Amino acid sequence: MKNIINKIGVFALACLAFTSCESEDDNTGDSVINYSPATVTLSSSSPTMFDESAINADDASTFQIEITATLASAQPVDAVIDLVKSGGTASSSDYEAHTITIPAGSLTGSATVDILQTGDIEGSETLQITGKSRANFNVTPYTFSATIENDYINDQLELTLSWDGAASDGDVTIDSFCDIDFDLILYDGAFGYLGYVLGSSACPEHDFLSGLPDGTYYLVTDLWSNPYSGLGFTDTIPVTLSWDQEFFDNSGSLSTDAYTLSSADGLGGLIVVLEVANGYNYTLSAF
Structure with missing residues (x-):
């Protein structure tokens, strides 16, 4: 009888331990392993001066700021970096900022900030763009500064x-x-x-x-x-x-x-x- 009681006790303890571990996963749905955040570096070789009156649909790439994001080593998940305005006098109608995705297993990705024609009389404007991570990635401090000159005035x-x-x-x-x-x-x-x-x-x-x-x-x-x-x-x-x-x-x-x-x-x-x-x-x- 004593041996039977001991076996029951060991079985109960094993079940308790198993239930405890399974419950932790069920509560979070995430791995309990913590990873150190990888660092993303931003760079660009795009021009910093844009002539709004010269923008045309046939050569839209000339009026884009292309920003590249780079990782030192490939990661098991996508790195998603939103390009956002961090300063300047340009309004949200003057540009359209996109999102950089570095696919899992890759080292680089890029996206653009498109300079738009607004038809408004605004004078010379400035625009500062930086990157903001959506997940567990650090973004090295970076700012791209641009100037938009020569208002496009629609006379059509x-x-x-x-x-x-x-x-x-x-x-x-x-x-x-x-x-x-x-x-x-x-x-x-x-x-x-x-x-x-x-x-x-x-x-x-x-x-x-x-x-x-x-x-x-x-x-x-x-x-x-x-x-x-x-x-x-x-x-x-x-x-x-x-x-x-x-x-x-x-x-x-x-x-x-x-x-x-x-x-x-x-x-x-x-x-x-x-x-x-x-x-x-x-x-x-x-x-």
Whole structure:
């Protein structure tokens, strides 16, 4: 009996020890082994001066800060380093910072900070970028300092001329007014002809206007051709000029019902006054 009691006691102690170890793992889900944090070093050979007005989508890499992260020895887990602003006068709309990942087993990784066009009048700005680890990695103190000069000011006024519709008279139905061709002509303040702003056969017409000296101008619709003019329809054609300017709170539209399906031609059905100031401030209003 004594031997049986001893065996039961040993078994109970073994179960207690096993349960204790298993419980610790279940509570944390993590290894109980502690690793010393590895150190990540940041570096960059990117330029420190950026011309915002020269940024273009065809050569975006020219306007990026590329930062590389390096480990002295490979690690069993990914090293994830966020590139973040640490100082400077640039706002969050002036740049887009990405994240460096050094994959497990690798020594290096890199990511970019993209310099963006904002269309704002801000003057010269500064930007300081550093790295911040998401996990058990030390980041050697590092700051990349850049300057953003020459504000990009958007002087492109986006114009859209639309006129689609449908009509029916007896057995004749017009499914779309897009077979009609409208254009838009630009005149100076004395109504001197300057040229077509919208002059294709597209429906709707769409293009950009820019580069005008300060002053007063007129945008005038022109009915170039109408294959329905002899069919006797009297329905009006809804002609609308819409505009928008990216980075500026400048959008709107003006419409006219001066044209009908019986119109053979028509210059001046819609006249819009265009005021240009500072080379990029546009004001449009009804004539």
